[in-house]
Amino acid sequence: MHVKPNHTFEPKIVAFVCTWCTYAGADLAGTARLQYPANTRVVKFPCTGRIDPVFILRAFQKGADGVLVSGCHPGDCHYMAGNFHARRRFAAFRALLDFIGVDLQRLQFSWVSAAEGGKWVEVATELTERVRALGPMREFKELEAQEQWSGAIDSPELQEAYEAVGNI
Ligand code: FES
Numbered sequence: 571m572h573v574k575p576n577h578t579f580e581p582k583i584v585a586f587v588c589t590w591c592t593y594a595g596a597d598l599a600g601t602a603r604l605q606y607p608a609n610t611r612v613v614k615f616p617c618t619g620r621i622d623p624v625f626i627l628r629a630f631q632k633g634a635d636g637v638l639v640s641g642c643h644p645g646d647c648h649y650m651a652g653n654f655h656a657r658r659r660f661a662a663f664r665a666l667l668d669f670i671g672v673d674l675q676r677l678q679f680s681w682v683s684a685a686e687g688g689k690w691v692e693v694a695t696e697l698t699e700r701v702r703a704l705g706p707m708r709e710f711k712e713l714e715a716q717e718q719w720s721g722a723i724d725s726p727e728l729q730e731a732y733e734a735v736g737n738i
Contacts, residue, residue, distance in 0.1 A: 594684035619652025
């Protein structure tokens with residue numbers, strides 16, 4: 571599907587990265603004076619295995635338009651298998667996001683090592699441009715509206731009605 575670019579919109583991107591590889595790679599990009607979009611807010615963790623999918627949901631709820639999760643390449647995790655756990659968890663989590671109506675193009679998982687400043691720039695730029703073309707994240711606003719609606723189902727008035735029906 572062709573997505574009309576929205577050049578006036580600057581997306582907010584949150585990048586959850588492991589401190590040993592991707593954070594060091596992003597740092598290298600900075601010291602090498604490589605340019606990448608200022609839209610990216612980097613949050614570091616000891617390992618991608620520590621990044622709970624709930625953090626991603628919270629980032630979207632708090633206004634992120636795109637989320638990047640990045641860590642050490644397979645076999646390079648400083649905690650042995652943290653990135654393998656993360657990869658499995660995010661495969662399942664993506665299916666859940668898809669189910670609740672979030673465009674999966676807004677979420678990216680990548681491997682960037684401490685020596686890959688250039689790859690960091692590519693990944694951050696690509697995600698920012700893709701999300702800029704998609705426009706602001708609206709899915710959660712729609713979900714919030716649905717939640718309000720489902721909250722109405724549990725309203726005291728309706729509970730009373732259910733009980734009344736149950737007593738007939
Ligand atoms: S330490 Fe980098 S992914 Fe585990």
